[in-house]
Amino acid sequence: MATKIRLQRHGKKGKPFYYIVVADSRAPRDGRFIERLGSYNPNTNPATIDLNFDQAVKWVTSGATPTDTAKAILSYKGVLYKKHLNGGVTKGALTQEQADAKFAEWLQSKEGKIEAKKAGLVSKKEEAKKAALVEEAKKREAIEAAIAAKNAPVEEAAPEVEEEAASEDAAVEASAEETEAPSAE
Secondary structure (H helix, E strand, O other), rough: EEEEEEEEEEEOOOEEEEEEEEOOOOOOOOOOOEEEEEEEEOOOOOEEEEEHHHHHHHHHHOEEEEEEHHHHEEEEOOHHHHHHHHHHHHHHOOOOHHHHHHHHHHHHHHHHHHHHHHHHHHHHHHHHHHHHHHHHHHHHHHHHHHOOEEEEEEHHHHHHHHHHHHHHHHHHHHHHHHHHHHHHO
């Protein structure tokens, strides 16, 4: 019987959630399966993958063919690398200790990359939040300035009008005095 490692879709519309299963290649996508190896949730960032590592390695070495997406997931988790190292041990190119050391080193570097991505996402989120707060403060200041400008000219306009009126009165009086002075002579 030809077996495949593939994804079985669950979840609601627009929010997929997948089980990673080993199934007969003739079975429908969401139909019967032989064994469930784990789950894959692409809705989170980074995607959440829970996998029974030992069972996945057992199925891959026994000849189960992963689909493209399942192969990417297995590669991401290191199942295919582990199979590769086990093949080297079987051929005598490596010892089991060397293979385990290489896999541990690879796993450590992979975890470092994942943590760096998570930290980068968190810092990006914090920077966006700070930028939004700064933008909000600028808008608030602009609104407060507009309100102050709207309220302030009414109060300041009255003294300016009085000063203009006083200067006009002084000009009229001065012209009146000039016209009265020549007639008195």
